[in-house]
Amino acid sequence: MTDSTTQTTCPYCGVGCGVVATQEGDKITVKGDKTHPANFGRLCSKGAALAETLDLEGRLLHPEIYGQVTDWETALNTTATALNDIIQKYGNSAIGFYVSGQLLTEDYYVANKLMKGYIGTANIDSNSRLCMASSVAGHKRAFGSDTVPVDYSDLEKADLIVIVGSNLAWCHPVLFQRISAARQQRNDKLKIVVIDPRRTATCDIADLHLPIKTGVDVTLFNGLLHHLRAHDHLDYRFIEQSTQGFANALQTAKETANSIPAIAQHCGVSEADIIEFYRLFARTEKVVTLYSQGVNQSSSGTDKVNSIINCHLATGRIGRVGMGPFSITGQPNAMGGREVGALANQLAAHLDFEPEHQAIVQNYWQSPTIALQAGLKAVDMFEAIEKGDIKAVWIMATNPVVSLPNAERIKTALARCELVIISDCVRNNDTVPYAHILLPAQTWGEKEGTVTNSERRISRQRAFLTAPADAKPDWWIISQVAQHMGYQYGFNYQSPADIFREYAGLSGIENNGHRDFDISILSQLSDAEYQTLTPYQWSPRSALQTTAENRPRFFADGRFYTLSGKANFVPVRPIAPKSESNSTFPLILNTGRIRDQWHTMTRTGKTPRLLSHISEPFVDIHPEDAQAFDIKDNELVCLNSALQQIIVRAKLSEGQKRGYLFSPMHWNAQFSAQARVGTLIASHTDPYSGQPEFKHTPVAVSRY
Ligand code: SF4
16 A cells, blocks of 8 residues: 555445545545455445545534534533533433444444443434344344344355345445356356345346235245245254244244235235245255345334244254345444444443443443443434433434434424534534534544444544544544543543454453453554554454454354353244325335435435436336326325325336335435425334334325
8 A cells, every 4th residue: 555545444334345545636536445355346336436525515614502613622611511511400311312323433432431331321322223223133132142143255155145125236235246246156056035025126136026015024934934844944953952932933933924825915925926935945055134124124123033033043044154144234333333332222342231231331431320221212312302301412423304203303302402412524414403512523534443344344444534624533522522521531532542442342351151242352452553453353252363264153053142052033923014004195105225325415415426326306106006196207296194295206117016105215405305205204113123114104195
């Protein structure tokens, strides 16, 4: 590398691709990093356009208090005093932090430490709650730990990949590229099944597409479990030695999904396709079931996750090369947040709200207190703000007025809140107008730290730009506010390396061996070693002293992180989505991402090249539904749910299932005043994970 070349990581999705930023004079180019094990040089359209998003237009450059620009010392004092006043007046649980999968792990850790160890409440939750919380809950129920047991390389070694609820080609494009390349190289010996209500670009490489209805995954996978038993494809040795609860799960599967015609009818697909899928799964040893938001974003998302895991446990297809259940995260650092306790129901280092774990964390932090119970999850936190139970909220690097369900009510909640602090790199998103205090944060290319991708690989994000004006790293802002609140000890960090070493050390503290996350081998890194850290994939504690090449796999020994060491089968029954279609709202709206935009468009919306792919908000509708509702292709339509109305352009699409619509989640007020799809979505959540149901909203469509 020359002085003008920096190896860093793409800030968008959970694939976590390595990129190389090269600066020649004023010109910056961003290319894929050929040495990074996530992408080996590949990039998608969003990653390839990163250099076009680096201008300062729209940046928040100075601290502001009630709209007046101020200096950092005044802003820090005001923020700290206001938080302390609210704690004194209403108690510590009147404070909430809403953080983001865009934060670096070091930022996440310091925010979590301030809340849980010093302010003393666990009311800190991440927008990752919207992305993968059901997988976390499903993993913990099955494995006793939030462990992702599959690596990206397994996708290239599998003989069957079942892609459930994911338009991988658009949402995790580099993984799609890797799978497509593997399929070509292996002369189509790698089979692909896509399970998704829509016929998406991902189906272009599918041998079989099951366009199931939304919300029926448990029936489909319970039926698979029953089929595997009926056709003698179970691994009884594995079930006996490494699992518990099989009989119950099988009995539940038998009761709920024992007839192919009934399963086909319930799922809305043909019997022949169901049989073909079950046969492919049954006869193929190396199966990866890769799933994403179509599974997670549901009022029964955790049960869906466990219905998938049950099938892998029953066949012993886990902990070995080329097989396993694989949750891929949407956000670039959802996994990093999980590692350091950024969810309201976790402590740092994959520890829980149990007395022994609380003591470990508090002792390690030497903190004045420790949160005694799980805090409010994202949707509940904003309801508490609306009710007045939370009086102060600090929103970091996220735009809830667009992205949360019932998004119009988020405005009401924030308008009622006594103190809204926002730290962000942008000055003008939909949430910023509700801020009393604005704190300017550094952004990608300016800040230093680490992120963890969907295969548990920690990569460095490195700075190659000088931060403009008063923009500061998030970890610095949080640490400074903590110190100004009076918490001198515990936040005297000089660099992100200090923070990284601290949480790496916490991860290594003994806990009877019931913990998967241990990166304590990295706790002694020097500043120089942290600076040059190459991508590091964490693996079982026993692997700490081994090299990357011979590092063992999770669950390879048939041992899990439950007290018994055995994985749990979880009996799951199909549960209908919370709201069904009716005569007023006869269609079901599914939401998701498009190829060239990210989240609420505050970065990707800056580049005309990315906007040229799809330039305005739309709704996909099947031509027969369009005809039934007298809708023509390309005309503006109103979408109404029980909550709100939005106006978007109709796109007639044969890939859309009849009775179902699809509209993207990205558009914010800056790009389209009346297309915030989050305003249509009710706040129904999964009872275990708290993840909202974004994929199943009854709506009506009519000409504008
Ligand atoms: Fe970035 Fe994801 Fe695209 Fe990779 S696949 S370049 S991480 S957006």
